[in-house]
Amino acid sequence: MRIHNIYYAADNASYILVARMKPSMAQGTTITYPFHIRMRALMLFFCCIFSLTLFSQQKERDSLEALVKQKQREKGFSVKDSTYIDLLNKLAYSQRFYKPERLLIISKEAKVYSASAAYDEGKTEALINLGYYYSDKGKFKAAISKFKAALDIAKSINDSDLMLSAQNNLAGEYSYKGDYSNALEGYLDGLEVAEKNENDLMRSIITENIAHLYASQNDFEQALFFYKQVKKINEGLKKPISSAETYANMGSIYADMGKLEYAMYNVNSSISVFEKHNITAWLAYAYEVKGKIYLKQKKYDWALFWYNQSEMLHKSLEDDRAEIDLLNGMAETYLGMGKDSISEQYAIKAFEISGKINFKEGKQKCAKTLYRIHKNKEDYATALNYHELFQELSDTISRTENKKSLSLLKTKSQYEKQKAELIIENEKQLATQRNYVNAALVILMIFIVVTFLVHRSEKIQKNLNEELRIKTATLEENEKELKNINQTKDKLFSIVAHDLRGPIGAFQGLLNLFKNGEIHKEEFMGFIPKLGNDIDHISFTLNNLLSWGQAQMNGLITKPTVISLDNLVKENINLLSETATTKSIKLISTIPENTMAWGDGDQTDIVIRNLISNAIKFTPNNGMVTIASRENDDHWEVAIRDTGIGMDEETQARIFDQNANITTYGTANEKGTGLGLSLCKEMVEKNNGMIWVESELKQGTCFFFTVPKAHKRYQQAS
Structure with a gap:
């Protein structure tokens, strides 16, 4: 079973070119040539393709290296630049399964630069990368420490994506350690965050990792229950790679259950996608699952063929944890072929890697294989030692505490099923009460009609009140306008009375005096300048009055x-x-x-x-x-x-x-x-x-x- 990590993509793969084989060739159903000839041809074909995959693989990492150097050559370059730190983190991650020591060095650099720049996102990613390094080395305590630190920072900056990445990896590390209780608790916490943020991709990944916990307890039915949930989520995501990862894991589950046809269908579905997108790590895992299916069928030659393809890909990877199942599978295959000495070499190598990275599940499986090998060799003392070790590891992995934790979730899922059944039962009971409901609806309709009439009456009254308010406001406005008009009229008459009547009256009186002969012509002519000024004043005043009156009225x-x-x-x-x-x-x-x-x-x-x-x-x-x-x-x-x-x-x-x-x-x-x-x-x-x-x-x-x-x-x- 392969646990999902989430960081720069939905998988932890690097992309290289892998030849895509036809399903008929993969299953060996239409080949008519002798087996050894077919095998050599396929091996030659895969060797040619493998050289291309290495080139493509290196090209991708070189591209990231070039981007980092280009950034360093830019004018005004600073190691505190967030873009530069992001590039370092991506470059570090690309080295994970190829040059893990570079992963360590570059991640430490990115962490230091992020701290000096106060760039919390970059520091979180660097800590997750460091967690990967220590996880792959089997240093659980150090890995857990890094993932926890990353989780704390992600929570402090409220970055849900980084929070989910750190939470998922932390839970996965507990799973590798064999602490399924904390693993389950971590996955459930992550699942809650993913659901709250409607992050369906992480819901898919975390749910699949929960399924892995059940698979590790050989509770395959419950594991399949969760895998089916994952498939449903993936349908909405429309991400072929995510679906392929699920198919690969389901293929492994079906193989362990003995449902080999289902297993072959699922793993072939995943291989076609991984080959198309050149996803090396997952493709190596899928080939290993396919080898396991043939091993279950006791078709040892074909099992060995697919194990060899996986082994070939693993030569370009440094993924000790994934290599353990491959080596143990090859050991079981050689054991089935009667080649015990070769089988022992692979089993011992897998056992040593398991010990190096403290992987209990790997040691358990290898101990079982070594027990069978030494039993065939009639070395019963050594066989007994391995059998006792196998039993001890089995008891540790399946200890009651872990089973109780998983049972809680199992009970929860059963409760959900019972809840659905109760809903169906309630619907049946509700059907018998529909007559009462219909009667209540009639009463309700009468009440609604009455309420409507009352509401309508209130609305009419409200409209009348509003109309009255508008008319009152209009009357008040008209009254105000009338007052202004009266004021204008009063002012107009005042001006006419005081400023126009006076000069006109004086002019009229002077003319009457002249007309009646009370003043002589010479005296009248003496008043002409004053009369001219008065007429100019009257003209000027009239002009202003007309302009002012027009402005006031119109x-x-x-x-x-x-x-x-x-x-x-x-x-x-x-x-x-x-x-x-x-x-x-x-x-x-x-x-x-x-x-x-x-x-x-x-x-x-x-x-x-x-x-x-x-x-x-x-x-x-x-x-x-x-x-x-x-x-x-x-x-x-x-x-x-x-x-x-x-x-x-x-x-x-x-x-x-x-x-x-x-x-x-x-x-x-x-x-x-x-x-x-x-x-x-x-x-x-x-x-x-x-x-x-x-x-x-x-x-x-x-x-x-x-x-x-x-x-x-x-x-x-x-």
């Missing part, structure tokens, strides 16, 4: 185009120049020509006019108003600076507030609507700009606003 509609800031400023300077001249105020623009912006021309025009008008309004006689611009990354910054009376910080904070209603007389008692700056703010922001003010009392004021630059894409759009 919202500002912005239609951006390419506009010339310098032209807009010039037009407004011309428009307001007479008002400025009246107060001897200089209007100066330093905006360069072709200062093109992207915005609504009318709205920008209103902003510029309001800001210049305000500057004139609050600048004393003989003052100056300057309009300048500055180009930024994506916008123009326009500044309108005056030498006026300025304003305090409180006024600056409220000046743009729509609800502030700040109306201040100018230096010449000019009137205002209180709308200009709030309207400017809204229009500037509609054109994706910003507006702000900087001012000091008696030092003057500067209003700034920004407007996006006209890029080429805007110009094309216009």
Whole structure:
């Protein structure tokens, strides 16, 4: 039986090329040539293929060596590189059955580098590799120590894959040692983790290793029970190599049970896969199982042939544990052929290897073979010694403690079977209660209908309440909007009453005086400049009122185009120049020509006019108003600076507030609507700009606003 190890793959094999034989040749059912001729031909064929396998084998290891050296030559190379450590671990593992001393050296290096790099995954893999080395040498205590250390680290970093690898190998080491109680406990712990993480590959491997424990106790029926579970898991995995490993082990079980046809079918199924994928270690095992099947049939020539194929592969491996069964099988074959001296050589060699690696099962089997050999030689004293040793080892392996541990699991599986039978019985009993269930269902349906009607009524009521809530919210919103409209109306009438009615009434009174002859023409002409200013004020106020009213009622509609800031400023300077001249105020623009912006021309025009008008309004006689611009990354910054009376910080904070209603007389008692700056703010922001003010009392004021630059894409759009 071959225990699964899990590390870089589902098996512990290295890959080499092996010739694939036809099943008919393997079983010897259609050959008509004399046996010795057939045997020589097959041996020659396998020898040719074996040389190819060695080349392929070495090539794979050389490839890993090359990758390691390539990594070492890289610029900035460090032994703490996790990729380099992973390569070392893989290289070490590839040496396991070929150069075990290199496995030891490289694994120690990887462990040291992993510790210095604080790379726990690499350290865990290195410890598992070291465990393999000591396991193959039969140093159970050292191997168990390494696997336990690896398991502890894997648990600390919560790496389930490494945890399962270490747990499986630790349990396997207890099995090699003959401590089946701890082995079973370890496998069950691993199985629990695999099931929790839904790792079906490890479920397959661990379950198969549990089956191996039963096989070692010759409880073949229970072993087959677990192998069938493994086959079911493998069907879902769809991994041919995993299935082939199971077939090989089942072939060995069936051979031990005497079901040789089943044994031959399973082992041939495994061989075809191992040969296809060049899996040397498992292929050597499968050949050995096939030799065992022929040995059971007492077809010694064919048994020896397949044992020889396995032996040939073992020459390229250093797998002492697997070689023991092979050598003992060859010893039994030569014993059956009557070649006792050759048989003894193989049996002694197997016995010595078993002793070297402390493998009790191997020593037990070899002791039995040596007993038979010495009995045939009539060396009864030596035969008795070997028989006593065989009996002692058998008692040790099958001690009550181990059997009890396995019986627990057997009881568990029997419980599962009984549980299934109880379920079937319960289903039969439930069938007799279906009438009661049907009656209960009718009552339940009535209850559901009533509940549905109640729920439906509640839902309707809930919908009505929601509809009422929405209508109430709508009414509240309409009420709020109506209040805003009333406020707008009140403000509009207030402005018309105070700022428009006064100048219009004065103009009307003056005309009536002139009409009635109460003033002369010369006197009337003297009032013309004042009348002109009043009309300009009325016009300006009306323009602001209309723009503000449209914004309040319908919202500002912005239609951006390419506009010339310098032209807009010039037009407004011309428009307001007479008002400025009246107060001897200089209007100066330093905006360069072709200062093109992207915005609504009318709205920008209103902003510029309001800001210049305000500057004139609050600048004393003989003052100056300057309009300048500055180009930024994506916008123009326009500044309108005056030498006026300025304003305090409180006024600056409220000046743009729509609800502030700040109306201040100018230096010449000019009137205002209180709308200009709030309207400017809204229009500037509609054109994706910003507006702000900087001012000091008696030092003057500067209003700034920004407007996006006209890029080429805007110009094309216009």
